Amino acid sequence: xxxxxxxxxxxxxxxxxxxxxxxxxxxxxxxxxxxxxxxxxxxxxxxxxxxxxxxxxxxxxxxxxxxxxxxxxxxxxxxxxxxxxxxxxxxxxxxxxxxxxxxxxxxxxxxxxxxxxxxxxxxxxxxxxxxxxxxxxxxxxxxxxxxxxxxxxxxxxxxxxxxxxxxxxxxxxxxxxxxxxxxxxxxxxxxxxxxxxxxxxxxxxxxxxxxxxxxxxxxxxxxxxxxxxxxxxxxxxxxxxxxxxxxxxxxxxxxxxxxxxxxxxxxxxxxxxxxxxxxxxxxxxxxxxxxxxxxxxxxxxxxxxxxxxxxxxxxxxxxxxxxxxxxxxxxxxxxxxxxxxxxxxxxxxxxxxxxxxxxxxxxxxxxxxxxxxxxxxxxxxxxxxxxxxxxxxxxxxxxxxxxxxxxxxxxxxxxxxxxxxxxxxxxxxxxxxxxxxxxxxxxxxxxxxxxxxxxxxxxxxxxxxxxxxxxxxxxxxxxxxxxxxxxxxxxxxxxxxxxxxxxxxxxxxxxxxxxxxxxxxxxxxxxxxxxx
Amino acid sequence: xxxxxxxxxxxxxxxxxxxxxxxxxxxxxxxxxxxxxxxxxxxxxxxxxxxxxxxxxxxxxxxxxxxxxxxxxxxxxxxxxxxxxxxxxxxxxxxxxxxxxxxxxxxxxxxxxxxxxxxxxxxxxxxxxxxxxxxxxxxxxxxxxxxxxxxxxxxxxxxxxxxxxxxxxxxxxxxxxxxxxxxxxxxxxxxxxxxxxxxxxxxxxxxxxxxxxxxxxxxxxxxxxxxxxxxxxxxxxxxxxxxxxxxxxxxxxxxxxxxxxxxxxxxxxxxxxxxxxxxxxxxxxxxxxxxxxxxxxxxxxxxxxxxxxxxxxxx
Numbered sequence: 027x028x029x030x031x032x033x034x035x036x037x038x039x040x041x042x043x044x045x046x047x048x049x050x051x052x053x054x055x056x057x058x059x060x061x062x063x064x065x066x067x068x069x070x071x072x073x074x075x076x077x078x079x080x081x082x083x084x085x086x087x088x089x090x091x092x093x094x095x096x097x098x099x100x101x102x103x104x105x106x107x108x109x110x111x112x113x114x115x116x117x118x119x120x121x122x123x124x125x126x127x128x129x130x131x132x133x134x135x136x137x138x139x140x141x142x143x144x145x146x147x148x149x150x151x152x153x154x155x156x157x158x159x160x161x162x163x164x165x166x167x168x169x170x171x172x173x174x175x176x177x178x179x180x181x182x183x184x185x186x187x188x189x190x191x192x193x194x195x196x197x198x199x200x201x202x203x204x205x206x207x208x209x210x211x212x213x214x215x216x217x218x219x220x221x222x223x224x225x226x227x228x229x230x231x232x233x234x235x236x237x238x239x240x241x242x243x244x245x246x247x248x249x250x251x252x253x254x255x256x257x258x259x260x261x262x263x264x265x266x267x268x269x270x271x272x273x274x275x276x277x278x279x280x281x282x283x284x285x286x287x288x289x290x291x292x293x294x295x296x297x298x299x300x301x302x303x304x305x306x307x308x309x310x311x312x313x314x315x316x317x318x319x320x321x322x323x324x325x326x327x328x329x330x331x332x333x334x335x336x337x338x339x340x341x342x343x344x345x346x347x348x349x350x351x352x353x354x355x356x357x358x359x360x361x362x363x364x365x366x367x368x369x370x371x372x373x374x375x376x377x378x379x380x381x382x383x384x385x386x387x388x389x390x391x392x393x394x395x396x397x398x399x400x401x402x403x404x405x406x407x408x409x410x411x412x413x414x415x416x417x418x419x420x421x422x423x424x425x426x427x428x429x430x431x432x433x434x435x436x437x438x439x440x441x442x443x444x445x446x447x448x449x450x451x452x453x454x455x456x457x458x459x460x461x462x463x464x465x466x467x468x469x470x471x472x473x474x475x476x477x478x479x480x481x482x483x484x485x486x487x488x489x490x491x492x493x494x495x496x497x498x499x500x501x502x503x504x505x506x507x508x509x510x511x512x513x514x515x516x517x518x519x520x521x522x523x524x525x526x527x528x529x530x531x532x533x534x535x536x537x538x539x540x541x542x543x544x545x546x547x548x549x550x551x552x553x554x555x556x557x558x
Numbered sequence: 559x560x561x562x563x564x565x566x567x568x569x570x571x572x573x574x575x576x577x578x579x580x581x582x583x584x585x586x587x588x589x590x591x592x593x594x595x596x597x598x599x600x601x602x603x604x605x606x607x608x609x610x611x612x613x614x615x616x617x618x619x620x621x622x623x624x625x626x627x628x629x630x631x632x633x634x635x636x637x638x639x640x641x642x643x644x645x646x647x648x649x650x651x652x653x654x655x656x657x658x659x660x661x662x663x664x665x666x667x668x669x670x671x672x673x674x675x676x677x678x679x680x681x682x683x684x685x686x687x688x689x690x691x692x693x694x695x696x697x698x699x700x701x702x703x704x705x706x707x708x709x710x711x712x713x714x715x716x717x718x719x720x721x722x723x724x725x726x727x728x729x730x731x732x733x734x735x736x737x738x739x740x741x742x743x744x745x746x747x748x749x750x751x752x753x754x755x756x757x758x759x760x761x762x763x764x765x766x767x768x769x770x771x772x773x774x775x776x777x778x779x780x781x782x783x784x785x786x787x788x789x790x791x792x793x794x795x796x797x798x799x800x801x802x803x804x805x806x807x808x809x810x811x812x813x814x815x816x817x818x819x820x821x822x823x824x825x826x827x828x829x830x831x832x833x834x835x836x837x838x839x840x841x842x843x844x845x846x847x848x849x850x851x852x853x854x855x856x857x858x859x860x861x862x863x864x865x866x867x868x869x870x871x872x873x
Binding site: 065067068073074075076160161163212215216229230231232233234257258259260261263264265267268270271272273293435436437438439440441444455456475476478 | 589590594595596597598599600601602603604607611640642643644645650653709712713715716720721722724726727817818819820822826827830833834835
């Protein structure tokens with residue numbers, strides 16, 4: 027009779043131990059040391075379009091909602107509350123109301139209120155003309171946002187012009203922190219104030235960026251780390267050697283290329299490395315205003331000449347992903363399955379057959395082995411642009427196109443392409459969130475500032491809006507794939523491949539989950555701890 | 559001497575004026591400006607906002623107005639605001655100067671302390687095994703690029719000691735900083751030391767064949783006295799000249815070394831500022847380097863008088 031309570035107690039203790047072990051294992055303290063690959067342009071996430079700013083500064087801020095930092099995949103179902111405790115849609119799908127967390131303070135001690143949410147989106151939508159952002163690279167994300175209405179200090183409603191389910195994914199990105207009303211845009215570039223787990227301490231250009239634990243962080247017990255210290259090391263060999271020597275707990279995001287990964291894992295066998303898509307695609311740009319590329323047949327011949335697999339094999343030992351516009355499966359949610367992708371112009375498995383067709387087109391236009399089409403292939407003067415451009419030139423030879431590499435100074439690349447001063451070019455495009463609205467509106471909709479080639483097709487625009495309104499994922503995918511087909515047929519920036527690269531960290535770094543379909547959204551570091 | 563000094567100072571001022579014009583014009587001949595780059599890094603161009611930033615930074619002004627404004631600022635000790643960091647340019651430049659200065663001094667010391675004695679030994683032991691060995695060392699110093707040597711040093715340290723001698727944070731004491739900087743200083747100073755060694759050797763060989771050296775030996779002077787007091791003193795003038803020139807060239811080597819060893823000095827910062835077309839930083843830094851070079855050359859010229867009493871500058 028006395029055994030039963032004893033067994034019960036023992037079971038309780040065992041169960042409690044099992045449940046509590048993970049929590050007890052987490053250690054408070056320590057400085058997380060990470061190297062940074064380059065000189066970050068500024069501290070203002072909203073004004074930049076680079077991982078160089080998002081990765082260090084995401085830890086200073088909170089969003090309304092956030093992609094779960096503990097889950098690998100960014101998807102609507104992995105969105106969790108952040109500054110908003112909860113959210114509700116109205117029946118029309120045009121009013122998204124957030125209940126905001128009370129008691130949250132900015133790092134300078136001022137209270138966070140719904141007004142700050144309003145101010146942030148007023149700046150992003152260009153309504154705040156007094157304290158405007160110097161640049162607003164993701165303005166197109168918010169083109170459907172009519173206004174932000176506030177109700178007291180703890181309720182904010184995003185009023186949309188039409189239903190747009192993707193708005194939550196955009197809000198959950200590392201690119202969408204909430205900024206304080208009371209701090210000017212200029213100050214946010216140099217001395218940012220947030221509500222996040224880490225307070226900004228110092229930003230020495232080209233040297234260090236330092237953050238310390240926010241002791242008044244609204245999430246109890248977080249963050250675990252005392253500080254984060256970023257050290258800028260521009261020379262890749264030096265920083266990789268420093269990581270191997272144990273000087274750093276983590277590499278910069280996606281800094282370890284496929285060829286380097288083998289070296290790192292051999293020299294630092296205990297390091298954990300995750301090879302994942304970077305969200306950056308390499309694509310072909312063709313200027314349809316320049317002869318002979320104003321002829322759709324020539325553009326089609328170009329598409330047919332591409333041998334994506336060979337490029338992928340040469341540049342990444344087969345690790346990059348063959349894809350259309352959207353990030354392909356298995357990591358990507360919206361990309362076409364391979365069997366469907368093969369049906370798009372230029373994606374057929376039989377390259378020789380495609381090239382024979384391309385040659386026939388070119389011959390029909392008067393080109394041949396003795397009369398090649400001379401063209402400059404323009405690209406940015408950076409290795410990751412130049413290398414595929416050289417391969418592209420080689421591939422174009424197979425269809426009587428004699429390409430000459432024209433490397434453009436990196437500072438004027440976008441300006442030159444925007445002014446359409448090119449015929450054929452090779453470009454790289456980064457996408458912040460694996461979401462059709464983000465990718466399609468940014469890069470393919472008429473009038474978007476980031477639509478580099480200024481491709482404009484009203485039918486495609488209509489389809490982009492149609493998929494944007496669609497709440498059902500499966501139905502939406504079908505529309506997205508229809509858009510993919512149109513874009514491939516129009517040769518609107520054909521994607522050659524999506525890159526992959528590795529991020530590595532030392533075994534003492536715990537609690538970090540590397541996201542598999544975006545490099546931009548998992549740098550809050552509030553759940554990360556060090557087991558030194 | 560007084561008239562010579564005044565003439566030299568005036569010439570220095572003229573040189574610096576010429577440099578300032580050259581720097582200013584050349585910088586603006588490079589394609590693109592800061593607004594191109596900040597929009598390029600964001601992956602788009604907004605012409606209206608670009609023009610607004612250009613206005614805000616004064617880049618819409620005529621080039622002459624911009625130049626006058628810069629020089630007037632310099633005269634007041636106002637170096638302007640860095641375009642990228644939006645901080646006073648002086649605040650950005652000043653903390654980096656001592657780091658590079660220490661590295662440069664250490665590199666020069668390395669080149670002199672190794673180059674001169676080894677050059678003397680090589681000359682004195684001409685055509686011996688030691689001479690051949692030193693000549694091989696000096697030739698390798700001239701042919702090894704400093705970035706390659708730097709990387710080799712880093713790889714060796716990581717592989718053999720599991721440690722990397724890069725600049726992570728400001729060292730705690732002066733001596734620990736000297737210790738940390740001595741490795742990159744050796745990497746960058748190796749080339750200069752090789753040059754100094756070869757020049758000292760050839761200069762010494764010429765002097766050692768002079769009559770007065772034979773006379774000194776005949777008078778019973780010891781070999782060290784002959785080699786260092788009589789020969790080296792007379793052979794050192796071309797070496798001093800080359801050290802002066804090397805001091806100017808050093809900045810090129812420092813850019814690479816600061817990058818490889820991740821030292822937050824002015825040389826690496828200058829390259830970064832050029833990449834960003836951060837005019838206030840580039841103009842002022844290049845001007846600062848120009849001043850240093852002009853002053854070093856002046857010091858070298860003055861050193862001739864000390865080293866060789868026969869040299870007198872005409873009144």
